[in-house]
Amino acid sequence: MRRWNIGPSAVWVERREFEWRLHRLERPAGDDTEIEAATICNADEIDPDATLDRFAVGSNGMNLTVSALLADRPVVVRPETPLYVPSGEDVTLYVSTPIWLRFEVAPPNRLLAERPALRPSDTWFGPSTLVGELCYASRTSGRLKLAELPRRPHRAITPMRIRNLAKDALLLQRVKVPVQYLTLYHSPSGGLWTQMATALREQDGDLAALQLGRRAPAEAAGAKQIAAPRQQAESHLALRAFTRLFGSA
Amino acid sequence: MNLQAWTLALVASEALGVWLRAVLLVLGGILLARAARFTVRRGFARTLSAQQRVMLERALTYTILTLFVVSALRQLGFNLGVLIGAAGIVTVAIGFASQTSASNLISGLFLTLENAVAVGDVIRVEGVTGEVLSVDLLSTKVRTFDNLLVRIPNETMVKTQITNLNRFPIRRVDLQIGVAYKQDLEQVQRVLFEVADRNPLSLEEPAPLLIAQGFGESSVDYQFSVWAKSENFLELRNGMQHQIKDAFDANGIEIPFPHRTIYTGSVTEPLPVRLVEEAGK
Numbered sequence: 001m002r003r004w005n006i007g008p009s010a011v012w013v014e015r016r017e018f019e020w021r022l023h024r025l026e027r028p029a030g031d032d033t034e035i036e037a038a039t040i041c042n043a044d045e046i047d048p049d050a051t052l053d054r055f056a057v058g059s060n061g062m063n064l065t066v067s068a069l070l071a072d073r074p075v076v077v078r079p080e081t082p083l084y085v086p087s088g089e090d091v092t093l094y095v096s097t098p099i100w101l102r103f104e105v106a107p108p109n110r111l112l113a114e115r116p117a118l119r120p121s122d123t124w125f126g127p128s129t130l131v132g133e134l135c136y137a138s139r140t141s142g143r144l145k146l147a148e149l150p151r152r153p154h155r156a157i158t159p160m161r162i163r164n165l166a167k168d169a170l171l172l173q174r175v176k177v178p179v180q181y182l183t184l185y186h187s188p189s190g191g192l193w194t195q196m197a198t199a200l201r202e203q204d205g206d207l208a209a210l211q212l213g214r215r216a217p218a219e220a221a222g223a224k225q226i227a228a229p230r231q232q233a234e235s236h237l238a239l240r241a242f243t244r245l246f247g248s249a
Numbered sequence: 250m251n252l253q254a255w256t257l258a259l260v261a262s263e264a265l266g267v268w269l270r271a272v273l274l275v276l277g278g279i280l281l282a283r284a285a286r287f288t289v290r291r292g293f294a295r296t297l298s299a300q301q302r303v304m305l306e307r308a309l310t311y312t313i314l315t316l317f318v319v320s321a322l323r324q325l326g327f328n329l330g331v332l333i334g335a336a337g338i339v340t341v342a343i344g345f346a347s348q349t350s351a352s353n354l355i356s357g358l359f360l361t362l363e364n365a366v367a368v369g370d371v372i373r374v375e376g377v378t379g380e381v382l383s384v385d386l387l388s389t390k391v392r393t394f395d396n397l398l399v400r401i402p403n404e405t406m407v408k409t410q411i412t413n414l415n416r417f418p419i420r421r422v423d424l425q426i427g428v429a430y431k432q433d434l435e436q437v438q439r440v441l442f443e444v445a446d447r448n449p450l451s452l453e454e455p456a457p458l459l460i461a462q463g464f465g466e467s468s469v470d471y472q473f474s475v476w477a478k479s480e481n482f483l484e485l486r487n488g489m490q491h492q493i494k495d496a497f498d499a500n501g502i503e504i505p506f507p508h509r510t511i512y513t514g515s516v517t518e519p520l521p522v523r524l525v526e527e528a529g530k
Contacts, residue, residue, distance in 0.1 A: 120449065122450060122452050122481075124476065132418075
């Protein structure tokens with residue numbers, strides 16, 4: 001039996017004959033920075049409050065792979081307090097989003113489960129309750145200075161560059177980070193990163209374009225890719241309604 | 250072969266030809282109706298809903314079959330004027346006899362065209378809540394959550410108010426909460442918002458809403474509204490009630506039951522009071 005402690009969540013993986021058991025617990029203290037991978041432990045160490053998922057398997061493959069990947073829906077992040085981005089300005093907001101854990105066994109390759117390291121709250125992102133998209137809400141706010149962003153082992157950092165080409169100032173209350181299109185990198189200096197995402201508010205103010213970087217950001221030089229995007233960004237993704245990226249105008 | 254036999258054979262062969270043509274017409278009609286149904290099924294798979302497709306298929310099938318059967322009857326020498334006249338009388342008779350069915354039929358048509366309900370929707374009609382299984386010509390079949398089949402006549406569906414519970418992706422859960430008058434209301438508000446914040450199913454945006462409903466007989470009454478993904482509605486409603494009770498208990502907030510102060514009046518005797526000593530004192 002092995003135990004993983006990733007920030008506030010603990011996972012115990014138990015191998016039985018023709019069966020894998022996944023015990024999972026989210027501790028309420030969401031700011032835990034502990035990280036501990038594949039520690040050998042005994043069955044009596046499993047927290048009684050942990051939830052159990054059982055997976056039946058036909059063969060007795062013994063290799064378990066636990067990998068990190070980004071969330072399956074966009075994550076909505078707020079700055080600490082709403083801020084204005086004046087016309088012509090170009091700013092970078094550092095945001096962190098929760099990671100998911102993927103449990104796979106081999107041989108043969110079988111996906112057991114994907115679970116969030118810490119289940120984020122659901123949120124609705126759109127101009128009204130009729131039109132919009134279901135997203136996750138980030139518990140931490142976006143920061144203009146990277147040093148001020150709390151580092152957590154269960155979160156990946158995305159530099160979100162915002163360029164306001166419109167004639168009026170942009171009030172930034174919330175921004176949607178489309179993590180399902182982003183690649184996850186691991187930096188040699190520690191920490192998880194994604195490439196830079198640039199949100200461009202067009203001159204007429206009603207349209208916004210989203211551009212995704214092709215490699216790890218400069219802040220995480222030498223980072224290695226550890227997970228591909230969940231969805232490939234399509235060409236029509238580039239230009240979209242302003243309200244679909246920044247909420248209401 | 251004499252002349253009489255030859256004439257009889259000719260008449261027989263002509264009659265056979267007429268019958269053959271009539272049969273061919275009916276068969277052709279059936280084939281054409283099938284082709285029309287196939288075309289509608291394939292061609293309108295995306296543009297029309299399943300209900301509308303079925304309606305269009307049926308309308309086309311019956312029209313084509315009627316036209317071909319009528320042509321076949323003409324081939325056989327039937328006087329259609331008489332048939333139509335008879336059909337008119339029969340229609341009037343049937344019309345009087347089946348007013349309700351006709352009304353349901355027309356209502357079903359409007360219901361389908363309006364696209365008010367679709368198969369799989371969860372609706373509430375006249376106190377019945379359940380999942381729509383089918384919208385048929387005469388009635389709509391609904392499966393309630395205690396697994397009963399309810400047949401609602403289409404006429405009722407058109408006349409009455411239908412509430413569609415899962416048409417939109419998110420829904421609001423309204424919780425009625427009463428707290429004791431002695432409580433610090435700021436603290437109550439803080440505890441409630443913390444509970445919503447901790448529950449991952451409660452949407453962060455639209456933000457939870459606390460509405461003061463007024464001063465009740467025994468409690469200060471609030472409505473606490475939180476939003477959820479429609480599928481999570483019930484889970485959030487149950488989860489929130491438990492979590493609010495736990496949080497109130499942990500913070501010493503009382504959920505009061507009805508209080509009564511008994512006034513005996515100046516002319517009545519005072520209420521008897523009995524002192525009970527604790528054991529050991």
